[in-house]
Amino acid sequence: MPTKSTTVTQFRCEKCNAPYPLGADDVIATCPYCGYTFVVGGSEIKHLIIQNKLNPKSVKTAVTKWLALASSKSVGGGVIKDITLEEPTLRWIPIFRVTGQFESYHFGVKKEGSGDNARHIRIEDRDSGEFTEWVIARRHAATFGIDEFIRTLDDRKIKNFEIAHTEGAPVLNSEIDDRDAAKRAHTTRMDRERVELLEKMDKLLDHRLNLNPDTSTYTHAPYWLVRFTYQKGTFRVAVSGATGEILLGELPVTKRYRLKKWFTSIFLLIGSGLLFQVLPYMLLVLFQGSSDSGDIWAIPLIIIAVAGLFWVASIIVLGGALRYEVEVDTEGKERGDRFSITEAIKKVGGK
Template identity: 25%
Template sequence: MGIVGEIRCPHCTAPIAYAPGEVLFTCRYCGYTGYIDLSVQFRLAHSILPPRLGSQEIANIVTRWMETGFAKPRDLAKKATLKEQRYLLVPFWLIPVKATTTYKGLLLRLGKPIEKSGKVEGTYDWFIVARSGVNVPARIFDLPVSERAPFNFSSLPAGVEALNAELDAEGAKERAKQQIELFHIEKAKENVDRFIEQKTDFEFGEPTYVHVPLWFIRYEYHKASYEVIVEGHAGKILLGELPPLEIGIF
């Protein structure tokens, strides 16, 4: 993605380069966060899930992941080779929300249609990735959000890059609505097979802009390439691509 413009940081006057689609920046010199459109003031909290894990610790986590669990070739940990490690601070929106879905539908799986109604509700800290092209799961429930801290650029590991956001808070709320509604509909399908009507109501708290440390690991197994994404605070694996199981049988 090419750079199309440059602004000056309102806090330290350092040059800020930005690319197409970016709406929020974090100054790499002083850590100030603001909108690319400097006429709009950023008033929301900016926090970070503090980075704790280094390159070797992440490699060890990936190796243990390869050695354990199901649906993995038996020789994966022995024969896989780590080829690339990229360390990025990826922007997310943390959206506090209470959602209630009421529905009416038909249960068809037992033969004669039975009309049923019900409700699915939940209170969430819903994470929305604020950057396109980042291959993380759409639903992330169990990051340790209570351990986040105010964003402090001076405390970050040397060389780590804080990506700019391409999605603002209102856009994140709309995306959260879509994802939560689909999530609730999936849960409601435990009770009905066909919907007659359904409606979801939302109560939002104030969003928080959060940078999450992510390690993007590329490994090679039998000449094919796969990716693992590890959260760099507590070591949770967010994505783990696996080779076809039959490769490891021979």
């Protein structure tokens, strides 16, 4: 959690009389001693807890296994022997489970083919039914891997909250109320739908979502964080106590990884240079062979475009070599690796 500039007041539990601090942004609070949970300035609320599957030992085992897999896929497995894991820490993250009815509508176009053969296909659909949306109940939600955490939650292992279930780990308070939760459920679902729709079409012209929430259940979920050191740096791995899964991790950028990026970049640069060099010869050939076909003029233009693409991609890939760490997901894939060749070319080529 980032340090907040909000003031903290001392508070006394209405139920067990124990004193504890309350954050100025806290909207729903839980007594760390007896578990009494209430709306600040209001009354008690019943709430749920998602069971924690892990303990410090099993977290370490899972992280060690993941580090081996993830590093071999990106920065090289050699880093493992120089990694020292710190003690894992557990925290209970406040969330709202919002359910209800939804109605959605979208309309857009997908382009098929190119040039004169291009066709615009109309894509339109409406949908309705029941929804369940998990919403983080913190305003300053910069917790590492929190999006992945929320996305992987389900309610199979859920029970009534008791302080004994929290294993003495910090229980974070909610900074939003259930009305805010419903609003957030809408934003979260809208954003996710938008990303999914844009994968299916080129232009999204209309997108509407109507949510009618009927329940909003306050819940705490187990989130583990493990720090590890490699050489002089510290890195993080987030693990879900709800599923036992690795959510997101950082890996140190090694010399080997850097070298790989350097070489890829140089290779692209040389490719670009070679293409630019053949261009004059290509033009000469085109002038001499007085072909009537107009299409042949597309060839030098394509060469210029590809050469330019390689040139820009080489710079983007080079950017990857200058980083300090990479973010890697459950399967050991680099998350949104904007420095990879495919991502670079996609970005420059406009999808």
